[in-house]
Amino acid sequence: MKPLLITDCDEVLLHMVRHFGVWLDEAHDIEFDLSNHDWSRAMRPRDERALTPEAMWGYLDGFFPAEMARQTLVPHAREALAALAEVADIVVLTNLQDHCQSHRVAQLAEHGIVHRVECNQGGKGRPVARLAQEHGASVVVFVDDLPQHHESVARAAPQVHRLHMVSEPAMAPHVPPAPHAHARIDDWRDARAWIEARFAAGQPATELETLGDS
Incomplete structure (x- = not known):
């Protein structure tokens, strides 16, 4: 898989x-x-x-x-996803009301990002666990800007690698690293390399990983 x-x-x-x-x-x-x-x-x-x-x-x-x-595209996001899509499945899990799903799909497509989009309300732990099981993937990486979602995923799907990203430069310096994430990277060029390394290793996350792990 x-x-x-x-x-x-x-x-x-x-x-x-x-x-x-x-x-x-x-x-x-x-x-x-x-x-x-x-x-x-x-x-x-x-x-x-x-x-x-x-x-x-x-x-x-x-x-x-x-x-x-x-809304505008985060630098290097489209290129990173295009490269990662060559080796992995990609799902965009966005906390919007369900009636916004088709709008989000169209919006992302206008920016050259065409992947499955799932809308969610509340914590992301359960939907991440469901998607991981549905895809049967041995290695799963989760990327989000909000610390509470990393905590939710850590509890519901601890095998998932969790990357904290805050792409807004005016906000990022004021947001501390999420305690339940394995790493904090705010640039997609570095994030792509970190994700590719997890995919290449082929191993699920463990609680032994730390925020500074690269």
């Missing part, structure tokens, strides 16, 4: 927060601080009104899918 790469989309394959911030400014007079990974603090209405969690999620629903065309 081929190895399997399961990758997130936003801030891994496509830039999102920088464009979300511009839209919030233009459409809602809200400043978005890219240096703050806590969105409850990053979103600051200029009239200083308080934002409820429901309101914050509502703005995301306003961005997806209506404003997805604003």
Whole structure:
């Protein structure tokens, strides 16, 4: 069986927060601080009104899918996936509502990325475990920008190699490495090499791997 790469989309394959911030400014007079990974603090209405969690999620629903065309490709992501697809199956696991699935497929295709897309809500551990079992892959690599998803995958599918990536340069320096990831790499050129090494080794992950392992 081929190895399997399961990758997130936003801030891994496509830039999102920088464009979300511009839209919030233009459409809602809200400043978005890219240096703050806590969105409850990053979103600051200029009239200083308080934002409820429901309101914050509502703005995301306003961005997806209506404003997805604003998003731009992360440098070297398309080339890395094209090379990895020669030896592995690839699934894009994106935390969007199900009605956005066809929009995400079309959006990625416009950027030259054509792979299976799965929408998910909540933790990614169970869907990663399901996909790993479905593909029967002996080696699986998971890439995501959010630490909570690495923890979820570590619990549900500990055999999966977990790579933490934050592709937004204005945000990455302010985001510490995910404790449950095996490595943190924010550039797809280096990430490709790390993933290829896992595929070539042909071994599942173990808890003996550390954040600095390369």
